[in-house]
Amino acid sequence: MYVFILAGLRFFRWVNWIVAALLTLFFVVLLTDAGGLGTSVLAGVEGDLAVRAQVRGYLLGVTGLVLPMALAIDRILTRLAGLVHDARTGTALSEANADRLRTIGWCLLAINLADLVYGWLSVRASAATGEYFGWSLSLTGWVAVPLLFVLAHVFREGAAMRDDLEGTV
Amino acid sequence: MTDQTSFIAVRLDELLRERGMTLTELSDRIGLTLANLSILKTGKAKAIRFSTLEAICRELRCQPGDLLIYSETGGIDQ
Numbered sequence: 001m002y003v004f005i006l007a008g009l010r011f012f013r014w015v016n017w018i019v020a021a022l023l024t025l026f027f028v029v030l031l032t033d034a035g036g037l038g039t040s041v042l043a044g045v046e047g048d049l050a051v052r053a054q055v056r057g058y059l060l061g062v063t064g065l066v067l068p069m070a071l072a073i074d075r076i077l078t079r080l081a082g083l084v085h086d087a088r089t090g091t092a093l094s095e096a097n098a099d100r101l102r103t104i105g106w107c108l109l110a111i112n113l114a115d116l117v118y119g120w121l122s123v124r125a126s127a128a129t130g131e132y133f134g135w136s137l138s139l140t141g142w143v144a145v146p147l148l149f150v151l152a153h154v155f156r157e158g159a160a161m162r163d164d165l166e167g168t169v
Numbered sequence: 170m171t172d173q174t175s176f177i178a179v180r181l182d183e184l185l186r187e188r189g190m191t192l193t194e195l196s197d198r199i200g201l202t203l204a205n206l207s208i209l210k211t212g213k214a215k216a217i218r219f220s221t222l223e224a225i226c227r228e229l230r231c232q233p234g235d236l237l238i239y240s241e242t243g244g245i246d247q
Contacts, residue, residue, distance in 0.1 A: 167215030
């Protein structure tokens, strides 16, 4: 089972970077075409200069979010792979895994913050153009962040207990 | 884990020498692995179970205080 999970995580790492590259390419094409077809699609053919400027701001913002998001997702996937690997070898309760969980927590926090930034950009762009740019607040991620930090603490405590037990004769 | 210096010294080596017993022989008698007894002998153990202490004291005919001593000068790096 662990082999399939590890293979899946490797696959998702590739998918993450491919999607990030495609999204960046897509937004860069739209940006270089600013004022042309791309922004017309988003701002509406009748969109005036102010609206187009708003759409350009939205595109710039979203483009800037893609790479940090992809990096955060990649870090989550690599740490998750490390956790799964250790779970397979029966050494899950370790300081290294506590660090991994904490890193995942920070990355998820970064993703949640980036999502808020995206939401703000979307709301602004939606208000300016009258088009719905699609965003809704998700609480799941926000609940997961403190959960991961607590879990990291539990793993650290568990690692210390395991260490003590191993030194007991 | 960070390195800790323990001031508890284990006198298993001396007791074995006094009784003319080998570590392997003690290991067989008390049913503890040689590896674990070596950990105890070299002072690398972090804790000792009462059952282990009891068995060692029984076989070596000694008191816990004969086996474990507190020594600030003879600290053992763990």
